[in-house]
Amino acid sequence: MTGSKIRNMEEFASLSGISRPTISKYFNNPNSVRSSTRNKIEAALERLEYRPNIYAMNQNRKLTKNVGVVVPLLSDPYFAEIARNLEQHCLAAGYRPTLFSSHGDPALEVEVMDTLRSLKPAGVLLAPLGRASDRAALKKFCDDVPTIIFDSSVDEIGLAFVGSDNFQFTAHITDYLCRTGEPPCFFEMKTPANPNAHRRRQSYLNAMETFGYTPHVISVDGEGWGFEEIGRLGGHEALEQGRFSTNTILCSNDRLAIGLLTACFEKNIRVGRCEDCAIRVAGQDGHPHSRYTCPPLTTISHAYNAVSQTAAEALFAAIGGQVSPWKSTRLEGKLILRDSA
Amino acid sequence: MTGSKIRNMEEFASLSGISRPTISKYFNNPNSVRSSTRNKIEAALERLEYRPNIYAMNQNRKLTKNVGVVVPLLSDPYFAEIARNLEQHCLAAGYRPTLFSSHGDPALEVEVMDTLRSLKPAGVLLAPLGRASDRAALKKFCDDVPTIIFDSSVDEIGLAFVGSDNFQFTAHITDYLCRTGEPPCFFEMKTPANPNAHRRRQSYLNAMETFGYTPHVISVDGEGWGFEEIGRLGGHEALEQGRFSTNTILCSNDRLAIGLLTACFEKNIRVGRCEDCAIRVAGQDGHPHSRYTCPPLTTISHAYNAVSQTAAEALFAAIGGQVSPWKSTRLEGKLILRDSA
DNA sequence: ACAAGTATTTTACGCGCGTAAAGTTTAGCC
DNA sequence: GGCTAAACTTTACGCGCGTAAAATACTTGT
Numbered sequence: 001m002t003g004s005k006i007r008n009m010e011e012f013a014s015l016s017g018i019s020r021p022t023i024s025k026y027f028n029n030p031n032s033v034r035s036s037t038r039n040k041i042e043a044a045l046e047r048l049e050y051r052p053n054i055y056a057m058n059q060n061r062k063l064t065k066n067v068g069v070v071v072p073l074l075s076d077p078y079f080a081e082i083a084r085n086l087e088q089h090c091l092a093a094g095y096r097p098t099l100f101s102s103h104g105d106p107a108l109e110v111e112v113m114d115t116l117r118s119l120k121p122a123g124v125l126l127a128p129l130g131r132a133s134d135r136a137a138l139k140k141f142c143d144d145v146p147t148i149i150f151d152s153s154v155d156e157i158g159l160a161f162v163g164s165d166n167f168q169f170t171a172h173i174t175d176y177l178c179r180t181g182e183p184p185c186f187f188e189m190k191t192p193a194n195p196n197a198h199r200r201r202q203s204y205l206n207a208m209e210t211f212g213y214t215p216h217v218i219s220v221d222g223e224g225w226g227f228e229e230i231g232r233l234g235g236h237e238a239l240e241q242g243r244f245s246t247n248t249i250l251c252s253n254d255r256l257a258i259g260l261l262t263a264c265f266e267k268n269i270r271v272g273r274c275e276d277c278a279i280r281v282a283g284q285d286g287h288p289h290s291r292y293t294c295p296p297l298t299t300i301s302h303a304y305n306a307v308s309q310t311a312a313e314a315l316f317a318a319i320g321g322q323v324s325p326w327k328s329t330r331l332e333g334k335l336i337l338r339d340s341a
Numbered sequence: 342m343t344g345s346k347i348r349n350m351e352e353f354a355s356l357s358g359i360s361r362p363t364i365s366k367y368f369n370n371p372n373s374v375r376s377s378t379r380n381k382i383e384a385a386l387e388r389l390e391y392r393p394n395i396y397a398m399n400q401n402r403k404l405t406k407n408v409g410v411v412v413p414l415l416s417d418p419y420f421a422e423i424a425r426n427l428e429q430h431c432l433a434a435g436y437r438p439t440l441f442s443s444h445g446d447p448a449l450e451v452e453v454m455d456t457l458r459s460l461k462p463a464g465v466l467l468a469p470l471g472r473a474s475d476r477a478a479l480k481k482f483c484d485d486v487p488t489i490i491f492d493s494s495v496d497e498i499g500l501a502f503v504g505s506d507n508f509q510f511t512a513h514i515t516d517y518l519c520r521t522g523e524p525p526c527f528f529e530m531k532t533p534a535n536p537n538a539h540r541r542r543q544s545y546l547n548a549m550e551t552f553g554y555t556p557h558v559i560s561v562d563g564e565g566w567g568f569e570e571i572g573r574l575g576g577h578e579a580l581e582q583g584r585f586s587t588n589t590i591l592c593s594n595d596r597l598a599i600g601l602l603t604a605c606f607e608k609n610i611r612v613g614r615c616e617d618c619a620i621r622v623a624g625q626d627g628h629p630h631s632r633y634t635c636p637p638l639t640t641i642s643h644a645y646n647a648v649s650q651t652a653a654e655a656l657f658a659a660i661g662g663q664v665s666p667w668k669s670t671r672l673e674g675k676l677i678l679r680d681s682a
Numbered sequence: 683a684c685a686a687g688t689a690t691t692t693t694a695c696g697c698g699c700g701t702a703a704a705g706t707t708t709a710g711c712c
Numbered sequence: 713g714g715c716t717a718a719a720c721t722t723t724a725c726g727c728g729c730g731t732a733a734a735a736t737a738c739t740t741g742t
Contacts, residue, residue: 021692028730034738055398057728059699101440103425118392120396292602348698365701366719375720400728
């Protein structure tokens with residue numbers, strides 16, 4: 001770096017001996033210029049330290065390189081992990097990802113979509129809040145901006161949906177639990193935030209019927225996204241009232257299970273698959289924290305990488321002009337055997 | 342909304358009966374126009390559905406309304422929580438926050454700063470990686486962009502530092518542990534990512550000396566940001582080798598403590614302050630997850646809200662033109678008594 | 683070496699808004 | 713009602729780059 005800061009592309013062009021439009025073309029796509037030219041530009045780039053003004057770039061461009069990534073709750077490590085994956089796929093493909101969280105609030109979700117609009121993104125990867133989402137606003141947004149929906153599906157909105165196969169999820173872990181001990185009852189929130197919860201309950205019911213067992217669902221009260229606390233309080237109540245019909249409890253998700261494990265601990269109930277354990281508890285999601293519960297949580301994990309990669313690739317294909325009919329991709333989860341069940 | 346989309350400010354101006362420069366002024370600061378004018382604009386805004394083009398806005402403006410928020414690891418709920426707080430303070434003050442994570446990688450941290458530069462932000466709230474950070478790059482960035490450093494301090498860089506008082510933190514919880522049982526030994530990473538860790542160790546040593554006890558530090562191997570696993574593996578090893586000199590263990594941070602609790606569970610060691618518990622374990626940070634460990638973790642919590650508010654306000658003041666000398670603000674933590682110690 | 687085809691340069695305009703300056707209207711006050 | 717200061721309108725220019733069209737230079741194959 002010669003220290004001398006370049007003001008604009010014009011200046012950089014003359015200093016590098018290339019015309020400005022060609023420089024512009026290079027920044028738009030380095031492979032669109034002859035390699036000899038590219039080398040000259042890149043050499044100049046190193047000694048001159050110039051970066052185009054992104055505002056001027058995007059202002060008069062039909063399509064920006066921005067990609068929005070929206071998750072319902074960033075403080076949930078599960079979403080943070082997916083967001084990180086998506087971010088890196090975008091970066092690798094030459095896009096500029098921007099991260100947003102709805103923080104569990106439908107009003108904020110609408111605000112995020114508004115902000116996103118003004119960013120004029122080439123595309124958006126969006127995990128909706130679910131039940132609480134403003135469907136109309138979501139639909140309108142998807143009509144205006146190329147959007148891939150992930151994690152939880154809301155109608156047939158956007159270009160495509162990518163997520164996990166909740167039916168396979170629950171069927172698989174239910175099967176495991178039935179084969180290794182008492183058939184499980186199902187522990188869930190009465191009014192779950194996420195539509196996946198309904199699929200999981202249904203899948204549990206189906207699986208139990210298939211296996212010839214009587215299903216039993218325990219639905220606990222609680223609003224919002226504080227799943228652990230809901231699981232803990234609901235767990236206490238259910239334990240006190242003897243609402244668990246068997247010694248095996250399949251939770252609708254890992255965070256609920258984490259709360260239930262805390263409740264069990266507080267009630268001095270030994271959890272696990274050992275001889276002297278009173279109950280077994282399993283979760284669903286492969287939450288980053290599930291390894292560190294006591295006992296470590298048996299769960300079924302999302303294919304984090306595959307989901308993010310599939311979603312990202314679908315978006316890039318759509319941005320690239322590939323038109324394909326709406327499609328739902330649901331990837332299978334992998335059972336993670338640990339000590340809790 | 343009349344449905345008819347407005348193309349630009351010119352059009353919106355004529356349709357609302359106000360001149361374009363005044364509209365521009367309004368968007369820059371709604372309070373800078375007469376209230377009667379403001380009402381007219383806002384009425385038009387509702388029926389016309391117009392939003393200024395942010396790229397055109399920022400391209401020829403000396404100062405944007407953008408604020409960058411950078412954390413070292415967004416998948417750590419502790420940082421996610423602080424980031425959420427900061428984000429909301431920015432929004433409330435009329436800024437446009439953008440969230441970035443270094444994902445524990447120094448190279449990424451540098452990349453984030455590069456991206457941030459091109460965003461021409463009015464200011465940045467940055468929590469550095471710490472030990473692994475590229476000091477020179479950080480310093481250069483802070484020279485170019487008004488930056489408040491938070492969480493962990495690296496030299497006297499930026500406009501100011503806001504974080505927690507690690508000396509108070511550790512002294513306070515050490516005091517508590519000494520008063521309620523055996524004096525603690527200190528469990529930490531040998532090469533911690535975060536400089537706060539050094540302060541905490543030192544504070545532990547000071548406190549123990551003050552109280553007239555012999556300090557004992559257990560430093561475990563492990564690189565990176567997978568603190569739970571480092572705590573778990575290190576915990577196993579330390580337990581097997583009998584390296585814990587007392588029955589009370591103060592961990593350098595909550596995530597390490599979470600790992601240690603898992604190790605204890607796996608070794609069938611009962612943790613807590615009950616009669617038949619073998620050891621007590623305490624953490625530091627008030628990690629969102631600490632409530633749900635088994636047993637729930639006694640810890641000392643950051644003043645999340647106060648830290649974010651102080652940092653945000655310092656930045657806004659600096660953006661507003663208030664020049665003040667570099668200053669370090671360290672807020673006290675609050676002891677959270679739970680069952681683990 | 684020559685043709686065809688592609689890459690680059692030149693030239694020129696426009697994007698949507700910030701901003702400054704000068705003139706005009708409005709509001710507030712005695 | 714007349715004064716002043718503030719707010720507004722008009723006019724005009726510029727920001728840094730995208731992009732289109734036409735002219736020119738280069739590469740490639742034979």
